[in-house]
Amino acid sequence: MEEKRYSRMLMPSILSVSLLTIMAPTAISPALAAIREAFPQISATQAKLVLTLPTLIMMPLGLYSARLTARIDKKKLLLVGMTLFLVFGVAGGFVNDFRLLLLMRVLFGIGLGIMTPLSTSLIFDFAPDPGRRSKLLGIQGASNQLGGLVFMSLSGVLANISWRYSFLCYAFVIVSIVLTTFFLPSIPPLQPKESAAGSGKQRLDKKLFILAFFAMMIFACYFVINTDLALFMDVEGIGDAEECGYALSLMRIPAILAGVMLAWIMRKLKDWTMSFASVIMAAGYLIIAASHSYGILMVGCLIVGLGGGFALPPISLFLPRIVTPRQRTLGVAIIMSVAQLGQFISPLYTDLFVNSADPESSRMRFVVSAITTIVIGLMILAFARTLPKKPIAEN
Template sequence: MTNVDERVSMPRTAGVGQALPLLAASCMPVLGSVLITPVLPQISQHFASTPAATVLVPMIVAVPALMIALFAPFAGQIADRVARKRLLVVALTVYAVVGVAPAILDDLQGILATRLLLGVCEAAIMTVATTLIVDYFPDDRRRNRYLGLQAVTTTLAATVFIAVGGTVGAHGWHTPFWIYLAGLAIAVPVAMLLWEPERPVRTESAQIPLPRLPWGRLALPLVVTLVGGMSFYVLIVEVSYLVVGTGVAPEETGIIGAVAAGASLATAAGGLVFAKVAHLTPARLLPVAFGLQAVGMVVIWLVDGLGGVVTGGLIASLGSGLLLPTLVVWVVAEQPFEQRGRVSGLWNSAFFFGQFLAPLVATGLATALGGLSIAVGVVGGLALVAAVTTMLTSRSMTAAA
């Protein structure tokens, strides 16, 4: 009979040298969405004569999220069964190659094809990076600190790259895609500084099947995560169009980038807040996070002009920064080693499927209701429903956690 030692022993103690490459790698999926946000209006103008361009151009940002939703569970399976570090290095390298490809393309379908491949790489990167953070830092205090820093780092990086995307976008919409080469720069320290976590010791060579996932306890957190992905992402995708809708010209990428960067800074601030209040349960933090998102989106709806977009975007983004690490702790952090990769994959699948739905829902609502700001307000109403639901189901949430 095969015995399994449930303890996971780390041959080395992880520290800042391991945290930094993982935090940097975590930025790549976020950059995949925000980097080209300031130039979306330019891309829309460039492909205006292409059939269905009004739908296809926003999909340049949204399609990677769909691929993450579809492939993150498979990445989690590989991470649990084979090797986490190796998967991360390969994914970062391929990410850089396919990410930069649109810089030399002038075909909308070809660009969308590269974005599909980019999303597959992002699925592996985000799943493995989050899993390794939990692997390397098993004690609650350090783990929660680095998960909070993960949200802060990704949003601060997003702020920088939004600003950079807006600046270099003034030289043409192709230019920002060159920045995806950053994936190669991150793959090098990942390969040099990380190691494969030691797996549970088996006294015999027989293969032991992975334990079944607790679907009953995961169902509610994954549904809430899907809603959170949509409310988190809707402003990232639509902020440039909201700014242009106030009268700013599409060519003024500096202004568009500045507004998007301000929202990203607010998201980073939310991540810093989480680091201070991580001792509170997700049942207490999630209603606050969703509530801030709801208030901000309703402000965008009800307050006309650029001031409404800026003010509402800051409030909603503060909630988003608090929401992201809270969801990770709730769903992933407490899982045992043997299923942590798969649960991380499922969490990323739910979150990024919500992100994929965000532009589709926003576009559909804007068409039906006669304005994008109204559509954002409706998504804010959905965030409010999530806030009330998580508040009312706090007992079940505590049990699931």
């Protein structure tokens, strides 16, 4: 597809969806402590389900969404997902029963699961040039972080009034619905390619699933800050929900800068980009773990944000070296769905290494994340050496 044939608002329309997707499940993180107080019968782990349950739902829905694109116009599918996002995202603030709140988060996750793979696959559809694609994926990463900045700031302020108001930040999707309706062209289902006689369906390379595992672990480590920072600050007496919201918001600023710089960084570091990012992210987590004041904690958050901005977008850029062009939508769905699972397993993973009864448990979770991030960064470097240098062409 030639991007120049379409409105200049095409890419802003696609990127507006990216504002909503990655950070949406954890946008209400600053309200987590207040939600637990509103439902005193639940444990800290149960409270975190409000953040992590949508990501569990996103995994199968993302895969199903990719398959639906073979039968349904991508634009229509995206609008359905955004409608579910709006209705059930905002509805979470109107319930009085914790089980009903979790149900709203499940239905919200369905909408988010439809939206997430489409937000990335549309860039592959409208930006066939690899250089342009790298730049746009970097900007998409910046858009993801900008969404976190907007959502976390707004959510923190609203949570200080009432935890219910924090769910109103999901109403921002109305802007994306309007942009998508007027500026995103219809994308009819791709007709299946005629196969040669005697040939079957082309199988996905197993390396795609290895890449998906790495994406899941990077996301699991990155989202520790979303699931644990509010509780950490509350236990240590470092700040309240509003200050947590500011910390989680401001860390998006270096992440946005990292996304803008990503294409240049990748030209310089190439396959070393992920290892470079993992060291930065780990350093930030170690600073948070050692912090006893809001200022030091903020420094750690900013460094984690910078590392995350460099680490998250390049995952998708490995795809053309693993799958054919026709497999990319499904490949994106697999990567994004499994990566989102990382948000769900994040607290469960740190629980494997940390005893919750230990007074230092809240600090040790950040140490575990730092060590894991470095290990995964080195494994991705070794994995990249096994891939071809150029994108795989269609057979």
